[in-house]
Amino acid sequence: MTLSGIRTRFAPSPTGSMHVGNLRTALYEYLIARSLGGRFILRIEDTDQERQVEGAVDLVFRTLERVGLVHDEGPDVGGPCGPYVQSRRLPYYREMAGRLVREGRAYRCFCSRERLEALRSAKGSEFSGGYDRHCRDLPEEEIRQRLDAGMSFVIRQRMPLEGETRFVDSVFGEITVRNEELEDQVLLKSDGFPTYNFANVVDDHAMGISHVVRGSEYLSSTPKYNLLYEAFGWPIPIYVHLPLINGPDGRKLSKRHGAVSFEDLAAEGFLPAAILNYIALLGWCPKDNRERFTLPELEAAFSIDGISRSPAVFDLEKLRWFNGEYLRDLAPDAFLDLAMPWFRRVFPERDLDWPLLSSLLQPRIRQLSEIPDRIEFVRELPDHPLSLYENRKSKATPETAVLVLGACIPLFESLPEWSQALLHDRLVLLAQQLSMKIGQVMWPVRIAATGLEATPGGAIEMLAVLGRDVSLARLRAGLARLERGE
């Protein structure tokens, strides 16, 4: 079977949540494949028996689906290079490791973990690190003896002791490392599982991966990968190393920076499309500097040469801006559907004029999670100081408030219908009668009704949301407070 053409893969370890860095890697891998007419493959790298997390594989599927990164081959959809789960490819890795041992490019190492640990601590602060190649040239009979004795072993790659390894990364350019820096890395662990490095190379070749896309934390170990490809006589893939994503403090983004996984962000009211759009721009910039992109638009615009080399800081503020844009672009009923669960957090039973509230909130929020706080005033009038009735711009004062509220309460009581149109007409009329500016009458009404300096709508809209009874009760209470002066 020959695999040709552009092929990229997303190869997560099922160890927990979908970090935005991982998601971005998946995105770029997807985009490289799509923009070049290639195929995007999903492979699960579950070679670490101890770090498996229940349900993590499902989370990967679900997340990719939610953001629309559809893979062409993978554990669920199959493909010509299956299985796409590393724990089911064990015999293959053993065969390949055995081949390297036979050819003298790898060897069995019987060193105990204790010895290795002692080695490391002995080097101490020097940090010259690494394995001392103790078993590299064990005599044949000694190997056979230990094997017969049932000693466990790992298989290590026999690295060249001199010379240098050079490679070209599509993003970072040419990189050269002296071979003496390279450790005789473990290929096969004593439990028979391959290490990440080994399985990765073996599978990338077996699956015909043309572009190896990954975070730049792998940059310095890439020479080891290349030496493996060479040991097997396989062609070296095109490398695309991605700049890291850091937190605001300049350190690698992690849990202590708050919500950094896709599911955290989604739970906080960010739209998948907005998240995807934002992270697409973290480390990549289109030729025309455009910012708003749908996935198909990204597929058309993406190119490797737009990837940046320096790390990017994950800026929640900018994500919030993106999210606000996406929220505003939603059709009103689509926004209502998304807002409803958040409405229900404050009003599990009671119904309000949801379409009205929804239309007021849509242009005003950036995260769905802002909704509960924004409508809490409907449930209960917030404590507020009388000084709120003072507003320079509206020329409103506690004194004018008394006049306005005193006049509009009876007016509202006799209103035949509690409609925005009617409310509006009456208040405009009232302003004329009192020779006041419109804002002068609207301000105290809104304050008395909501107790808030800023509300999701004007006075009329707030009255409509609250309904006749609640509105009147609050206006009366407001007036009484003003008259008492406290």
Add this chain to the structure above:
RNA sequence: GGCCCAUUGGUCAAGCGGUCAAGACGCCGCCCUCUCAAGGCGGAAACAGGAGUUCGAUUCUCCUAUGGGUCACCA
């Protein structure tokens, strides 16, 4: 500490020898406006430092500084 990489406003970033050094977020101001948003207009804000190369460096080279990555039977 060794090795590798990076360095344009607070953040994302354009730039790829000659620019008054784009744009976006955020911030500030003005307009619109029954508050706040949204929208419109405007503003403050950057080439880490030092040597070279060159007629000319943000762009090329070297050094320094700072930051990051990596040195596992983790990925």
